[in-house]
Amino acid sequence: xxxxxxxxxxxxxxxxxxxxxxxxxxxxxDTLKSYGLGSCLAVALWDPDSGIGGLAHVMLPDGDAAxxxxxxxxxxxxxxxxxxxxxxxxxxxxxxxxxxxxxGGSDMFEFESFGDGVxxxxxxxxxxxxxxxxxxxxxEDTGGQRGRTVExxxxxxxxxxxxxxxxxxxxxx
Amino acid sequence: xxxxxxALGTFxxxxxxxxxxxxxxxxxxxxxxxxxxVTKLNFMRGxxxxxxxxxxxxxxxxxxxxxxxxxxxxxxxFDRESALRVVSTxxxxxxxxxxxxxxxxxxxxGQIMNAGxxxxxxxxxxxxxxxxxxxxxxxxxxxxxxxxLEEAPDADDFALLFQSKIEAVDTEIEFRHYLFPExxxxxxxxxxxxxxxxxxxxxxxxxxxxxxxxxxxxxxxSNITTLTGIETEVEVRxxxxxxxxxxPEEIDDEMLVGVAHELDGNxxxxxxxxxxxxxxxxxxxxxxxxxxxxxFGDLGVSAIKELGNIMASGxxxxxxxxxxxxxxxxxxxxxxxxxxxxxxxxxxQLGEDQEFAFVFDTVMRANDREFDCSIYAIPNQDDLERxxxxxxVEKVADAETKADVSIDELENA
Numbered sequence: 300x301x302x303x304x305x306x307x308x309x310x311x312x313x314x315x316x317x318x319x320x321x322x323x324x325x326x327x328x329d330t331l332k333s334y335g336l337g338s339c340l341a342v343a344l345w346d347p348d349s350g351i352g353g354l355a356h357v358m359l360p361d362g363d364a365a366x367x368x369x370x371x372x373x374x375x376x377x378x379x380x381x382x383x384x385x386x387x388x389x390x391x392x393x394x395x396x397x398x399x400x401x402x403g404g405s406d407m408f409e410f411e412s413f414g415d416g417v418x419x420x421x422x423x424x425x426x427x428x429x430x431x432x433x434x435x436x437x438x439e440d441t442g443g444q445r446g447r448t449v450e451x452x453x454x455x456x457x458x459x460x461x462x463x464x465x466x467x468x469x470x471x472x
Numbered sequence: 473x474x475x476x477x478x479a480l481g482t483f484x485x486x487x488x489x490x491x492x493x494x495x496x497x498x499x500x501x502x503x504x505x506x507x508x509x510v511t512k513l514n515f516m517r518g519x520x521x522x523x524x525x526x527x528x529x530x531x532x533x534x535x536x537x538x539x540x541x542x543x544x545x546x547x548x549x550f551d552r553e554s555a556l557r558v559v560s561t562x563x564x565x566x567x568x569x570x571x572x573x574x575x576x577x578x579x580x581x582g583q584i585m586n587a588g589x590x591x592x593x594x595x596x597x598x599x600x601x602x603x604x605x606x607x608x609x610x611x612x613x614x615x616x617x618x619x620x621l622e623e624a625p626d627a628d629d630f631a632l633l634f635q636s637k638i639e640a641v642d643t644e645i646e647f648r649h650y651l652f653p654e655x656x657x658x659x660x661x662x663x664x665x666x667x668x669x670x671x672x673x674x675x676x677x678x679x680x681x682x683x684x685x686x687x688x689x690x691x692x693x694s695n696i697t698t699l700t701g702i703e704t705e706v707e708v709r710x711x712x713x714x715x716x717x718x719x720p721e722e723i724d725d726e727m728l729v730g731v732a733h734e735l736d737g738n739x740x741x742x743x744x745x746x747x748x749x750x751x752x753x754x755x756x757x758x759x760x761x762x763x764x765x766x767x768f769g770d771l772g773v774s775a776i777k778e779l780g781n782i783m784a785s786g787x788x789x790x791x792x793x794x795x796x797x798x799x800x801x802x803x804x805x806x807x808x809x810x811x812x813x814x815x816x817x818x819x820x821q822l823g824e825d826q827e828f829a830f831v832f833d834t835v836m837r838a839n840d841r842e843f844d845c846s847i848y849a850i851p852n853q854d855d856l857e858r859x860x861x862x863x864x865v866e867k868v869a870d871a872e873t874k875a876d877v878s879i880d881e882l883e884n885a
Binding site: 311314316317318334335336337338339358359367374405406407408409410411412413417418421445446447448463 | 802814
């Protein structure tokens, strides 16, 4: 979701809506947040040396096979990861030191039409793309049957994952 | 005039572009930080628009007449308090009434925003749109704002509305934006942006859409009463056309309880019934003889699943009656989770084959207790197009005049 006229230093987290990605530097005072991920997947990339990081809220696995991925790269796992990494490098991140954390990709429904599970497909696509690009996944909280809300702090690289399930609570990746 | 997904997609793009430009200009003018919320196309009957306006609050608005790339009226409507807040960002001394100064301040803001929307539409349509002088309007009902517009729909006619929500961050400023295009002008734009290979849906078949939503809701209400004794009525009934990713964004970021069903038949798709936690507790208390301490334990879950199942049967019967088709629904899948998370799996699955969706959006409410149930029915686009094209609209019209008699009953009479 685009925000117009953000005031500097505003403590409100920046919302990263479905099919969007946002890149921030180490000095950013606001965090990046995606609410209520079900089968959608959050991909957080971070370069610990420059402190440049980004959060993508992807909806579908395969942009290379879809029309319109050029206009909305953030919608698909593969194109979102590539576009976000490119933006980070343009902003001064070192490609070789970028690390990934992923969260989401639940499968809450067992409908016939869902096949192997829509959440699993997103997680697999993100892992595949990160593998191709040589970006290591250093932490993940994926799958299961619960929704998640994630908040990414680019000043520390911490990805905080909250689940609606009381037993699971809050996890810091 | 035919509706076609590609052409409606163009309209949707117009609405989204316009909202973005309007939000940016509002921020530049007032310094208020803004965010574009959900953008939708609504197909609404005049009677539903009247209901939406008639919520008993005072409103002010700014409307302009358009010609050229599209003919019609663009109307910004603020609730009165929001308008006063906007005025206070521009004038040092703003009172509680609309004097000449504050009227002209609101008119200016409304005009800047209208111009933002219109520039966005012109960009998408790659054409010029001319704008007449803005008018300030004050009132409480739809009559006050659009009563004298030729293109505003009569109670039984449909209007295609662009609806955008622009939220002010940290400030309570709410407003709605409507575009009422003239029918011929809209037909010309739809025609120009059509996919030549698509069959499309005849505009007049919108009556079928509306009847589906109406019959579905009616059956659900009656089944809720049978099972729980709770009397409900339909609070909102809308047919939206939106990009798939806009659907979860619209759902409140609170915990929801509900059931989801997969539909198989003509059309296939998904059907969800969602309650806030308070309403879900009411359901459990109304249906379980000795309500458990934990409403969302096994007993509560099975009570909600049972109600979901019976609501789904009612809803689907309503649709099948209108369309004359057979539709089956899967057993209910229970959900208790964050708002957006409960619907994104469905959106993702549909997203494999389509970019946009028609969403039947219905809210049922009880008068005597907390009971809000949101129904989202999202059919597969190709199936829906086919089912509607096979629909005999005259039969639907006949059924409507014989109130409360379903088409099935008429046919079997």
